[in-house]
Amino acid sequence: MSAQDIRYGDLSIGELHGSLSDPLLDTMNFLNEVTFRYPDAISFAPGRPYDGFFDVEQVFAYLHEYVDHLAAGGNSAGQIRDAIFQYGPTAGRIQDLIADSLRVDEDIDVPPESIVVTVGCQEAMFLVLRALIAGPDDALLVSSPCYVGMTGAARMLDIEPTAVEEREDGLSIADLEAAIEAERARGRRPRAFYVVPDHSNPTGTTMPEPTRHELLDLARRQDILILEDSPYRLLGPRPHLPTLKSLDRDRRVVHLGSFSKTAFPGARVGFAVADQLVTDAAGGAGPLAAELAKIKSMVTVNTSAVSQAVVAGMLLSCQGRVSELNAKTAEYYATAMRSTLRELERCFPADRREALGVRWNAPSGGFFLSMRVPFLAGNAALARSAEEFGVIWTPMSYFYPDGGGERALRLSVSYLSEDEITEGILRLARFIEAESAAETEL
Structure with a gap:
């Protein structure tokens, strides 16, 4: 066997487990990549606990x-x-x-x-x-x-x-x-x-x-x-x-x-x-x-x-009693959720959200809420949102095993300050208005 006949041990993706070709396994990497690529964007994407109460x-x-x-x-x-x-x-x-x-x-x-x-x-x-x-x-x-x-x-x-x-x-x-x-x-x-x-x-x-x-x-x-x-x-x-x-x-x-x-x-x-x-x-x-x-x-x-x-x-x-240990943290998240819902109401009053076809739920706690929008909220829209409007969110389509959620997004409120929430929702509203207008023109 000649030297040129000796091959490296490189592999094709088809030789590996099928799950590695599943777009599902790329979702978290994509979100991290988008977040790091646009460090000045306000991110409603990560479900990270707030670390302001942590003490080494x-x-x-x-x-x-x-x-x-x-x-x-x-x-x-x-x-x-x-x-x-x-x-x-x-x-x-x-x-x-x-x-x-x-x-x-x-x-x-x-x-x-x-x-x-x-x-x-x-x-x-x-x-x-x-x-x-x-x-x-x-x-x-x-x-x-x-x-x-x-x-x-x-x-x-x-x-x-x-x-x-x-x-x-x-x-x-x-x-x-x-x-x-x-x-x-x-x-x-x-x-x-x-x-x-x-x-x-x-x-x-x-x-x-x-x-x-x-x-x-x-x-x-x-x-x-x-x-x-x-x-x-x-x-x-x-x-x-x-x-x-x-x-x-x-x-x-x-x-x-x-x-x-x-x-x-x-x-x-x-x-x-x-x-x-x-x-x-x-x-x-x-x-x-x-x-x-x-x-x-x-x-x-x-x-x-x-x-x-x-x-x-x-x-x-x-x-x-972990619930008592977490009382202050839980109140922080509750405040963040109330602030997010308040800013959504301010940026999308009832008549405007009805005209746009925008709606969201109002969780009583936790990290997340979901929002329906009148356009395809996939990776391409997310990239535009991050690059042109400075705000990041998560496509809801990631979470549907059999497909669905293409016109919805997830917002995580757990890691943002009050000022970041106010500015972030304002940027999100501008993005949704612009994307909706572009959708209408098609």
């Missing part, structure tokens, strides 16, 4: 709090060193503290062994999907629009989710039941339904309490599990509606949690509450969480012991 010294204080807790519990210096520096159990080290917090803050009463601590909530999604979707005939249903982290995880695991499109007023239980029965008619086995009940990403909607009870009743009748993802619920006004898991009496809900929004995102600590019993071949039974831990052992081995220690210290500092 808190990290050390929380770490010391956890170390003191271990010492008070009778752990030796060697055991404490091991708890901070070593790998630790795959399922996590702080399930007892998470269980205590869920009990006092969320009225979720589960044993610690039903919890697995994960690298952010994103890993929890991967673990649950890998465990529940056993083959091509198993169906995952998702509310649509849907958080791209779930649909992206499904795509990477070769799972094609079945979308149940929400109506103007939110999820219809009748629509979900029809989708479940349609899957069974196709010879498939509906396994789980994924939903964000509180201040959802991307729309910001919250599921009413009667609908929560109806959903649990449907899960019992149709023999499916509910994957409840609620990272934003403690960032809304009190009193909070009950979680699906707190209402669950039949172990139908797998609760996916995260401390990224309530503690700080850099910790990358999430968890899954999976108390469903799994029976083995010998007739023994254990929690689904133990099966998730088996998968985790081959993915990330375990979650950072230092990150767990810091989160544990945070939980100890507030006696598990």
